[in-house]
Amino acid sequence: MKFNRNNAINQRIERITTQHAVVGIDIAKDVHAAQITDFRGRTLTSRHLSFSNTHEGFEKLLGWVQDVQAKKRLSSVLVGLEPTGHYWFNLANWLLKQGVEVVLVNPVTTHRNKENRDNSPSKNDPKDALVIADVVNHGLYTDYAPQEAVFERLKTVISDREFWVKQTTALGNRIVRWIDRYFPEFSSVFPDWTVPRSLASLRAFPMPSDLRNLSVDDVIEGWSKQGMKRAGGVRGRGKAAELLRAAARSIGDSQAPIEGKRDLQWLLExxxxxxxxxxxMEQEIEELLDVLPMAEQLRSIKGLGTITIAVILGCAGDLGRYDHGRQLLRRAGLNLAECTSGKFKGQIKLSKRGDSTLRKYLYLGMLSLVRHHPDFKRWHGQNQKKGVTKQASVFKLIGKLARILIGMIQRGESYRSEVHVAA
Structure with a gap:
C-alpha cells in the first residue's frame, strides 16, 4: 500500500500533453471568467471570456473552447476551477455531461501563485482564471468525479444535520438563559431541563407565579395535560412538591410575564x-448506511458510532478510491505541516486544510475508541508510556485508524481485534 505524493504530482503533470487546451475558470455567483493556455502555460487567446452562470453561458464557454481547439489544432481539453462555495457545482456537472474533464484547484494554491506572472499582488477575475490554468499545468489539482448517489445523499444529510445541530444547541442555550432569568431555581429541581417532566413543567407552569397557590395534585394534573404518562407516583409527587417550594422562594424576573411566556413557548416549539x-435525519442515515457494504465493515470497529461512520463515508466518499490512509488524513486536514529552514526547526502542527466536519468526527470518534475499544485503549496507554502526551496520542491513533480503514476496504475485510485473537 505505497503512496508517494510527489509521484502523484508528476503523474498529473504528465497527463497534460501537447494536445491539451487547459482552461482556467474563476468562479463567481453570476458571471464566471475563463482563460485558455497550452501545456506550457502560453495563453491561446487575446482576451478572457466572461460568461453567465446559466445554460446559455455554459454553451457560450463550450463553443469558445471548441473554436480555440480548432484554430490551434488541439484535441483534448482540461478545465480547472476553484470549488468556490456552491457556485461551481452546476458548471462542473454540466461540463462532465458534455464529456469534458474537470479538475479542482485549491483556492489557497491560487492565492499563493497569483504573483508568478507579473510579480504583482493585484487581483481580478481574468488574472485569477489565468493563475488557475497555470496551477493546473503544474499538476497542483485534484480530479473532480462525483460520488455515487448514495454517498452524495449521505453527505447532504450530514451537512443538513450539522446545521440543525448548531441551531438546536443555540435554541437550548436560549432556553437556559430564559430559565436563569425568569425561574433560576428551576435548575435545582431539574438539573437537566431536556427531560420530559422538565419540558412539561416549562410548558404548563413557565413562570414561578403560575405555581403559587397550587397544590401537588394541581401540578401533577398539569403534567398530565401536557401528555406526560405516569405523571404521579412517589417520584412525581416529590418533584411536584420540590417545584412548588422552588417557586415560592423564586427571585426570577416578573416584570414582563406575558412576553416572557410567549418567548419560552416559541423557543420550546x-x-x-x-x-x-x-x-x-438519524433514521435516514441508518437507512443509507444499510445499503453500503463498507458501512458494515466500519461497524466492525466497536466504539465507532453511527454518525461518525456516516460522516466518514459522506465527507470522504468511497474509501475504495484511496490508496493509503494518509490520503484520508489529508482529506480531513489532519496531515502534519512543518516549517523548517536551515538551523531553524519550527513546530509541527496539523495543516487543517481539509474537510472540517470530517476532521471533527475523526477526533470525536477516536475519543470514543480510546475509552471503549480494547485495542485502541491499549495503544493509547502504550503511547503515553513512551512519553507521548494524551492529545498527541489521540492524533497519532487517528492516523492508525485511517490506515486501518483504508486497509479493511481494500482487502474487503472486517476488523479483527488483536485482543480477541490473542485470547
Missing amino acids: AYEQNVQRLQQ
Whole structure:
C-alpha cells in the first residue's frame, strides 16, 4: 500500500500533453471568467471570456473552447476551477455531461501563485482564471468525479444535520438563559431541563407565579395535560412538591410575564421541531448506511458510532478510491505541516486544510475508541508510556485508524481485534 505524493504530482503533470487546451475558470455567483493556455502555460487567446452562470453561458464557454481547439489544432481539453462555495457545482456537472474533464484547484494554491506572472499582488477575475490554468499545468489539482448517489445523499444529510445541530444547541442555550432569568431555581429541581417532566413543567407552569397557590395534585394534573404518562407516583409527587417550594422562594424576573411566556413557548416549539428533524435525519442515515457494504465493515470497529461512520463515508466518499490512509488524513486536514529552514526547526502542527466536519468526527470518534475499544485503549496507554502526551496520542491513533480503514476496504475485510485473537 505505497503512496508517494510527489509521484502523484508528476503523474498529473504528465497527463497534460501537447494536445491539451487547459482552461482556467474563476468562479463567481453570476458571471464566471475563463482563460485558455497550452501545456506550457502560453495563453491561446487575446482576451478572457466572461460568461453567465446559466445554460446559455455554459454553451457560450463550450463553443469558445471548441473554436480555440480548432484554430490551434488541439484535441483534448482540461478545465480547472476553484470549488468556490456552491457556485461551481452546476458548471462542473454540466461540463462532465458534455464529456469534458474537470479538475479542482485549491483556492489557497491560487492565492499563493497569483504573483508568478507579473510579480504583482493585484487581483481580478481574468488574472485569477489565468493563475488557475497555470496551477493546473503544474499538476497542483485534484480530479473532480462525483460520488455515487448514495454517498452524495449521505453527505447532504450530514451537512443538513450539522446545521440543525448548531441551531438546536443555540435554541437550548436560549432556553437556559430564559430559565436563569425568569425561574433560576428551576435548575435545582431539574438539573437537566431536556427531560420530559422538565419540558412539561416549562410548558404548563413557565413562570414561578403560575405555581403559587397550587397544590401537588394541581401540578401533577398539569403534567398530565401536557401528555406526560405516569405523571404521579412517589417520584412525581416529590418533584411536584420540590417545584412548588422552588417557586415560592423564586427571585426570577416578573416584570414582563406575558412576553416572557410567549418567548419560552416559541423557543420550546422551535427546539422540539429541531429535535424531531434530527431524529428523522438519524433514521435516514441508518437507512443509507444499510445499503453500503463498507458501512458494515466500519461497524466492525466497536466504539465507532453511527454518525461518525456516516460522516466518514459522506465527507470522504468511497474509501475504495484511496490508496493509503494518509490520503484520508489529508482529506480531513489532519496531515502534519512543518516549517523548517536551515538551523531553524519550527513546530509541527496539523495543516487543517481539509474537510472540517470530517476532521471533527475523526477526533470525536477516536475519543470514543480510546475509552471503549480494547485495542485502541491499549495503544493509547502504550503511547503515553513512551512519553507521548494524551492529545498527541489521540492524533497519532487517528492516523492508525485511517490506515486501518483504508486497509479493511481494500482487502474487503472486517476488523479483527488483536485482543480477541490473542485470547
